[in-house]
Amino acid sequence: MTVGFLGLILSVALLIFLAYKGVSAFPLSIIAAVLIMITNGLGIWETLTTSYLEGYTSFLASYLFVFASSALYAKLMDESGAAIAIGYKFIDWFGKKRAVLSLLVISAILNYGGISLFVIIFAIAPIGYLLLKEADISRNIMIGIVGAGTCTFTMTCLPGSTAIQNLVPTQYLGTKLTAAPVMGILAAIFMFVLQYLYLQWEAKRLKKAGEHFTFPKNYDSSAYEVERSELPSAASSFAPMVVLVVAIITLSRTSLNPNMIVVICMLVASLLCLILHWNRLKGKGIKGMVNDGLTNGISSIVAPCAIMAFGEVVKVTPAYEALVDRVLSMDMNPYIVAVISIMIIAAVTGSASGGLTIALNTMAPTFIASGVNLNILHRLIAIASCSLDSLPHSPGLFMMLVYVGLTHKEGYRSIFATTVVVPCITTAVFTAGVVLLGL
Numbered sequence: 001m002t003v004g005f006l007g008l009i010l011s012v013a014l015l016i017f018l019a020y021k022g023v024s025a026f027p028l029s030i031i032a033a034v035l036i037m038i039t040n041g042l043g044i045w046e047t048l049t050t051s052y053l054e055g056y057t058s059f060l061a062s063y064l065f066v067f068a069s070s071a072l073y074a075k076l077m078d079e080s081g082a083a084i085a086i087g088y089k090f091i092d093w094f095g096k097k098r099a100v101l102s103l104l105v106i107s108a109i110l111n112y113g114g115i116s117l118f119v120i121i122f123a124i125a126p127i128g129y130l131l132l133k134e135a136d137i138s139r140n141i142m143i144g145i146v147g148a149g150t151c152t153f154t155m156t157c158l159p160g161s162t163a164i165q166n167l168v169p170t171q172y173l174g175t176k177l178t179a180a181p182v183m184g185i186l187a188a189i190f191m192f193v194l195q196y197l198y199l200q201w202e203a204k205r206l207k208k209a210g211e212h213f214t215f216p217k218n219y220d221s222s223a224y225e226v227e228r229s230e231l232p233s234a235a236s237s238f239a240p241m242v243v244l245v246v247a248i249i250t251l252s253r254t255s256l257n258p259n260m261i262v263v264i265c266m267l268v269a270s271l272l273c274l275i276l277h278w279n280r281l282k283g284k285g286i287k288g289m290v291n292d293g294l295t296n297g298i299s300s301i302v303a304p305c306a307i308m309a310f311g312e313v314v315k316v317t318p319a320y321e322a323l324v325d326r327v328l329s330m331d332m333n334p335y336i337v338a339v340i341s342i343m344i345i346a347a348v349t350g351s352a353s354g355g356l357t358i359a360l361n362t363m364a365p366t367f368i369a370s371g372v373n374l375n376i377l378h379r380l381i382a383i384a385s386c387s388l389d390s391l392p393h394s395p396g397l398f399m400m401l402v403y404v405g406l407t408h409k410e411g412y413r414s415i416f417a418t419t420v421v422v423p424c425i426t427t428a429v430f431t432a433g434v435v436l437l438g439l
Helices: 003-020 025-039 044-080 082-094 096-112 117-135 139-150 164-173 181-208 234-251 258-276 278-284 286-315 318-328 334-349 352-370 374-385 395-403 408-437
Strands: none
Touching: 003 025, 003 286, 003 318, 003 408, 025 044, 025 286, 044 082, 044 117, 044 234, 044 258, 044 278, 044 286, 082 096, 082 117, 082 234, 096 117, 096 139, 096 181, 117 139, 117 395, 139 181, 139 395, 139 408, 164 352, 164 374, 181 374, 181 408, 234 258, 258 278, 278 286, 286 334, 286 395, 318 334, 318 352, 334 352, 334 374, 334 408, 352 374, 374 408, 395 408
16 A cells, blocks of 8 residues: 555545544645645645645635525525424424424425535525424434435436436436436335434434434524414415425526526525515514525535535545546446446545546446446446445535534434445445346
């Protein structure tokens, strides 16, 4: 094992360790990045001011307005009582005992409808607080639930998903978004059942341990103390969310920039919320809400920017290039090579799309020439990409934890189970089945 490769492993391990110790994303990303620079012979200042900053500013440029507009929408829905009213309506439909199922289903519907996890957490957090509060379930499980609904089967298994994890294989393999539909649906059901069984068990475990629901530190929970009769109607509460989902689905069929679509739709939904609930919001200080909402969005983007910056440093190291070459040159069944290579690269970069793109950019011609069923390959690698990408240094994970006020120590247990363990099991089961059946 070379010093550079050892440094690569140690830097990721250090990043994870510091995250669990409560070190915030920016300093821990710098520390881990410097370690990998030293062990790989890279100039520290030169790499920090090029690769690190390029990764940081690239994510910032892509998602700043998405985060800001999403947080504004969440703030208005929260302050107007609309999010709370939606939560109560789901309790009416499913009951308090099914709070976990309600939150999981809402997350999955929004994600399959075309809303990315970077947006969903803003839209669903206020609803999740109400559901978990009424069921008195610890907030520590929240990201595990939302992660299960947004980062797994909806993006990778269900045919027709517009998620990038389902889109990238079509660009390299010539397949369609609906590739291997039967296999995809079976995998989605398998994954959903395992996730739900675990989440129900975890919720009961937390209760037995004496843990109760609490709001995030410094979170204004006064809106949750009002009588239900004082909340807005279900129709006016659901309207902004319905418009948001329909607008994103509709505009996604156009050639407009995806992030621009999200920003436009979020602003339209925010405006609709403001109009429908003007009488409820005007007495609370709309200017302050707008300021707070936008500020929340901007503060939430700092953590994923830092982790993306670390990932860019990893990509320019000789050790990383050697690892990718070694993984992609494995002499095994093409399905197994594809699955393992994508999982490993996604694990190192903390990115499912990164794992897919890097592997397929090199190996797609080989896979096509091997004669394997490309539709099945598409579905397998999509599922595999969203398994080890959710390790503790995942940018999306940092963002979600920060937004709901959880540390890795508090919130990672459940998300590890739902977005790492279950997808890994699903990948192994279906890959083995495909190989053994000779498909």
